Amino acid sequence: MRDSALKWGLLAPAILISIAMLFYPIGRSFWYSLHDWNLTISPQLGPFIGLDNYVRLLTDDPQFWHSVWVSCVFSFFSVFTTIVVSMLMALLLQGSRQLEINVRSILVLAFAMSPALVGISWRFLLAPEFGAADAVIGWIFPRWADVPILADTSTAMVALVLVDVWHWAPYFMLTFIGALASLPQETIEAGQIDGAGRFRIFFGIVLPQLKGVLAIAILLKTIFSIKMLEQVITMTSGGPGSETSTVPHKVYETAFKFYDFGYAAAMAYFLAAAMLVLAMIYSRMLFGGQK
Amino acid sequence: MTSLSSGVAPMPTKAQIRRQRNRKTMSVLRIVGILLITALWLLPVLWICATAFKSPGDVISLDIFFTPTLDNFAKAVGPNYQLGGRIWNSIIVTVGTLLVAIPSSTAAAYAFSRFRYPGGIVWPIGLLATQFVPAVMIIIPLFILFRSIGLLDTPIALIAVNLSVVVPYAIWMIKGFMDALPMDMEEAAMMDGASRFRALIDVVIPVAMPGIITATIFCFVVTWNEFFYALILTSNDSVTLPVSLMSARTDKGDEWEIMAVIGLTIMVPMMLISRVVQRHFLKGLTAGAVK
Amino acid sequence: MASVELDGIGKKFGDVVGVATQSMTIHDGEFMVFLGPSGCGKTTTMRMIAGLLEPSEGRVLVDGEDVTYDAPKDRDIAMVFQNYGLYPHMSVGENIGYPLKVRGLSKADRKAQIQDVAERVELTQLLDRRPSALSGGQRQRVALARAIVRRPKVFLMDEPLSNLDAQLRVSMRAEIKHLQQEMGITTVYVTHDQIEALTLADRIVIMQKGVIQQLGTPEEIYNTPANLFVANFIGSPSMNLINGSLENGIFTAPGGVHVPLKDSSQKNRANVVLGIRPEDMSVCDAVGAMISGVLYNSEMTGDAVFATIDVGEARVCARGDRHLRFQKAQKVGFDLDLDYVHLFDGKSGARL
Numbered sequence: 001m002r003d004s005a006l007k008w009g010l011l012a013p014a015i016l017i018s019i020a021m022l023f024y025p026i027g028r029s030f031w032y033s034l035h036d037w038n039l040t041i042s043p044q045l046g047p048f049i050g051l052d053n054y055v056r057l058l059t060d061d062p063q064f065w066h067s068v069w070v071s072c073v074f075s076f077f078s079v080f081t082t083i084v085v086s087m088l089m090a091l092l093l094q095g096s097r098q099l100e101i102n103v104r105s106i107l108v109l110a111f112a113m114s115p116a117l118v119g120i121s122w123r124f125l126l127a128p129e130f131g132a133a134d135a136v137i138g139w140i141f142p143r144w145a146d147v148p149i150l151a152d153t154s155t156a157m158v159a160l161v162l163v164d165v166w167h168w169a170p171y172f173m174l175t176f177i178g179a180l181a182s183l184p185q186e187t188i189e190a191g192q193i194d195g196a197g198r199f200r201i202f203f204g205i206v207l208p209q210l211k212g213v214l215a216i217a218i219l220l221k222t223i224f225s226i227k228m229l230e231q232v233i234t235m236t237s238g239g240p241g242s243e244t245s246t247v248p249h250k251v252y253e254t255a256f257k258f259y260d261f262g263y264a265a266a267m268a269y270f271l272a273a274a275m276l277v278l279a280m281i282y283s284r285m286l287f288g289g290q291k
Numbered sequence: 292m293t294s295l296s297s298g299v300a301p302m303p304t305k306a307q308i309r310r311q312r313n314r315k316t317m318s319v320l321r322i323v324g325i326l327l328i329t330a331l332w333l334l335p336v337l338w339i340c341a342t343a344f345k346s347p348g349d350v351i352s353l354d355i356f357f358t359p360t361l362d363n364f365a366k367a368v369g370p371n372y373q374l375g376g377r378i379w380n381s382i383i384v385t386v387g388t389l390l391v392a393i394p395s396s397t398a399a400a401y402a403f404s405r406f407r408y409p410g411g412i413v414w415p416i417g418l419l420a421t422q423f424v425p426a427v428m429i430i431i432p433l434f435i436l437f438r439s440i441g442l443l444d445t446p447i448a449l450i451a452v453n454l455s456v457v458v459p460y461a462i463w464m465i466k467g468f469m470d471a472l473p474m475d476m477e478e479a480a481m482m483d484g485a486s487r488f489r490a491l492i493d494v495v496i497p498v499a500m501p502g503i504i505t506a507t508i509f510c511f512v513v514t515w516n517e518f519f520y521a522l523i524l525t526s527n528d529s530v531t532l533p534v535s536l537m538s539a540r541t542d543k544g545d546e547w548e549i550m551a552v553i554g555l556t557i558m559v560p561m562m563l564i565s566r567v568v569q570r571h572f573l574k575g576l577t578a579g580a581v582k
Numbered sequence: 583m584a585s586v587e588l589d590g591i592g593k594k595f596g597d598v599v600g601v602a603t604q605s606m607t608i609h610d611g612e613f614m615v616f617l618g619p620s621g622c623g624k625t626t627t628m629r630m631i632a633g634l635l636e637p638s639e640g641r642v643l644v645d646g647e648d649v650t651y652d653a654p655k656d657r658d659i660a661m662v663f664q665n666y667g668l669y670p671h672m673s674v675g676e677n678i679g680y681p682l683k684v685r686g687l688s689k690a691d692r693k694a695q696i697q698d699v700a701e702r703v704e705l706t707q708l709l710d711r712r713p714s715a716l717s718g719g720q721r722q723r724v725a726l727a728r729a730i731v732r733r734p735k736v737f738l739m740d741e742p743l744s745n746l747d748a749q750l751r752v753s754m755r756a757e758i759k760h761l762q763q764e765m766g767i768t769t770v771y772v773t774h775d776q777i778e779a780l781t782l783a784d785r786i787v788i789m790q791k792g793v794i795q796q797l798g799t800p801e802e803i804y805n806t807p808a809n810l811f812v813a814n815f816i817g818s819p820s821m822n823l824i825n826g827s828l829e830n831g832i833f834t835a836p837g838g839v840h841v842p843l844k845d846s847s848q849k850n851r852a853n854v855v856l857g858i859r860p861e862d863m864s865v866c867d868a869v870g871a872m873i874s875g876v877l878y879n880s881e882m883t884g885d886a887v888f889a890t891i892d893v894g895e896a897r898v899c900a901r902g903d904r905h906l907r908f909q910k911a912q913k914v915g916f917d918l919d920l921d922y923v924h925l926f927d928g929k930s931g932a933r934l
């Protein structure tokens with residue numbers, strides 16, 4: 001074909017980048033995961049041990065399973081809360097008057113903030129004694145006035161979830177506002193003419209039409225939540241103890257604190273596999289019904 | 292339905308009164324909701340910004356009033372924190388990433404949009420799917436690689452890794468935009484005597500510019516804010532702004548006012564473009580996700 | 583200026599046949615129209631001439647030279663697209679000048695030629711506007727100007743007028759015909775509007791399902807359709823078709839149809855279709871008419887009255903004088919102008 005030089009030439013830079021920076025490391029990681037390799041012991045790749053890392057992971061690492069549990073709790077609550085909160089915000093702010101536009105610009109700022117900055121900022125705001133948010137919380141809920149929020153087992157996870165919601169809700173809000181705007185207005189008007197109340201209209205007419213967008217939003221947020229790492233590093237460092245140490249954080253520590261690369265790679269693969277399965281179940285559940 | 296012809300103003304029925312009262316309650320609730328949202332998202336950011344201008348003594352007081360000072364900025368640019376150098380690193384990494392990512396993504400997006408490849412849609416989808424892989428999985432082999440070729444702690448390493456994050460999304464966004472462009476225009480250009488490549492340069496790219504800008508803004512936000520890869524790959528010379536946030540956490544305790552200065556620096560460009568971001572960045576992310 | 587030859591050309595899209603193996607020659611300076619129903623392969627054929635589509639088989643020759651695998655830019659063929667394909671980011675002037683720019687002409691040369699062409703299509707006032715600020719007819723003229731500015735060997739137009747309103751279509755039609763004759767450029771024009779085809783064409787190609795049904799001048803197509811498809815496709819209201827049989831030079835059909843043919847040498851056949859256009863019949867007394875039946879409907883179109891009668895299983899329509907009036911369920915007779923009676927084989931559809 002006469003365009004074939006162009007056809008492959010245009011693709012070449014992107015192919016090079018993705019091979020070198022994506023497919024090579026992804027494949028290489030798998031190779032590492034089959035080795036016993038601790039960088040502090042040897043700079044060269046250690047002995048091949050087959051699936052031993054995976055066996056150890058599955059049968060003999062309660063700490064890892066603890067982090068799985070932490071990830072599950074975090075993901076469930078952060079996905080649920082983010083979606084509900086952002087939907088409420090979307091309903092409140094879907095207008096296109098100056099007020100709504102300005103408020104949305106402020107919200108976008110939160111989302112365009114570096115995740116690391118979000119984490120550190122909230123660590124500061126939630127610090128005992130001089131943290132501004134901590135003070136406000138203590139003022140509203142005197143019960144928690146003396147609780148060091150990020151250092152207390154019962155509240156650290158709540159804080160992590162809520163900060164994540166704070167970070168992501170604006171984005172999903174805008175997604176939902178876009179979706180709401182694209183709904184055919186007649187369906188809502190028809191509902192109003194039929195005399196349905198606001199809640200009826202929302203749950204009976206609007207929400208069913210948003211099913212597709214909701215499905216994608218939930219899927220995306222789940223993936224983002226499972227991958228979330230920056231805020232753990234910057235806000236809680238996994239603490240208190242390992243109460244907020246999610247799987248990515250656990251992998252990160254194994255790799256770059258203990259330099260146990262082989263084992264960390266195995267964990268990462270376990271996480272990726274779990275995400276794949278989850279994504280498949282999800283899309284079956286959420287999109288299957290639409291056909 | 293009642294007194295249209297009677298000429299007397301109709302008395303509001305009880306139901307109408309109730310509905311009116313309902314509407315009033317709703318709009319009060321709405322305003323309260325919007326105010327609450329604004330407070331929740333704006334005040335934390337404002338507090339951080341204010342902290343940048345506080346003396347260390349004011350930082351740990353909860354007083355709203357304080358005497359602003361620029362000392363923190365002077366300290367931040369000093370030898371301990373080298374804010375100037377960090378800014379420079381961030382700029383180099385961001386600009387370098389964009390300079391490589393946008394042209395190569397645009398070329399690949401056009402190729403995927405217009406040519407058929409063996410495997411078809413699997414390639415762009417597979418590229419995007421790599422983004423769901425845990426970041427740690429990708430960084431372990433790249434860390435080893437960069438260490439062995441002496442690229443650790445250089446902007447080149449950071450640019451290369453950022454490309455792996457940014458290019459898949461950018462391809463997907465621009466491709467979505469190009470898919471929607473009619474073939475007419477570029478075919479017209481080819482009939483007018485342009486080669487396919489020239490048609491791409493003269494016609495397709497200018498017309499696809501809004502999509503390319505969207506992708507550029509997206510890549511800018513992601514790269515500018517990127518924390519995790521930079522945390523792993525840099526130690527000294529090439530530390531970027533988000534990573535330098537961590538340097539405010541010293542052994543002697545956290546220097547929050549410096550953290551705030553760095554945070555403010557990170558946020559400034561985002562504040563400047565927040566309107567644009569609202570328009571482009573989020574649209575792009577959804578487009579990529581939905582398609 | 584050039585001739586275009588399609589030699590056994592065909593295009594398959596997977597299993598779908600876009601164009602079956604077809605050949606034709608378009609002469610130098612000729613205005614050739616491709617006509618046919620939607621999906622018959624007109625665009626596909628044209629795009630193969632343009633070089634935008636690679637044929638699955640056969641060759642494309644321009645002036646005897648094989649260009650089958652040449653890029654569009656190397657063929658010196660211009661094209662006007664249905665949606666105009668204007669460049670939205672360029673002004674009208676830049677749009678028109680683009681083919682010259684690609685060819686490396688200097689700015690001054692370009693300007694002169696743009697001005698020249700703009701005058702021809704009356705766009706001089708609009709050269710600085712963007713295409714988005716133009717009306718449909720003006721956009722159409724920009725597309726035309728862009729195509730003619732470099733005096734190409736061949737000129738292709740794919741339904742260029744279909745996005746315009748009826749009135750504009752008529753005036754643009756005249757404009758295109760005038761330009762083509764003036765410049766003498768070989769032109770291929772795709773349409774599914776038969777009036778457009780008949781008024782514009784030197785010759786018409788009628789296609790169906792990727793196969794050429796007939797190639798001829800408008801008169802040939804209209805007066806001697808090669809088969810039932812063409813007969814039925816051309817003309818509005820369309821040709822009456824009556825199934826019957828032929829014996830001793832006389833066509834008979836159920837309902838008392840009785841047509842003595844002018845050409846009595848035709849063999850006797852059982853399955854024959856007689857075709858006659860509404861305007862080739864005259865309304866007469868029912869008694870003794872070649873065709874007669876009960877009036878089904880009569881329509882007054884201003885300059886004529888069309889009367890439809892039920893004859894056996896067929897429904898036949900004739901054009902009559904505009905002063906004619908009928909009663910409900912009246913018995914009406916038609917006489918045929920025997921010079922314009924067409925006979926087709928009932929099975930193959932071919933003209934007898």
Ligand SMILES: Nc1ncnc2c1ncn2[C@@H]1O[C@H](COP(=O)(O)OP(=O)(O)OP(=O)(O)O)[C@@H](O)[C@H]1O
Nearest residue numbers: 595598599600619620621622623624625626627774
């Ligand atoms: N890219 C393609 N892929 C698959 N089939 C195609 C493609 N292009 C055209 N076809 C098929 O080839 C046949 C001819 O299409 P073509 O576009 O040439 O028709 P056309 O005569 O121009 O019709 P229209 O009057 O609607 O424009 C059609 O059946 C069409 O479905």
Ligand SMILES: [Mg+2]
Nearest residue numbers: 624625626740
């Ligand atoms: Mg067509």
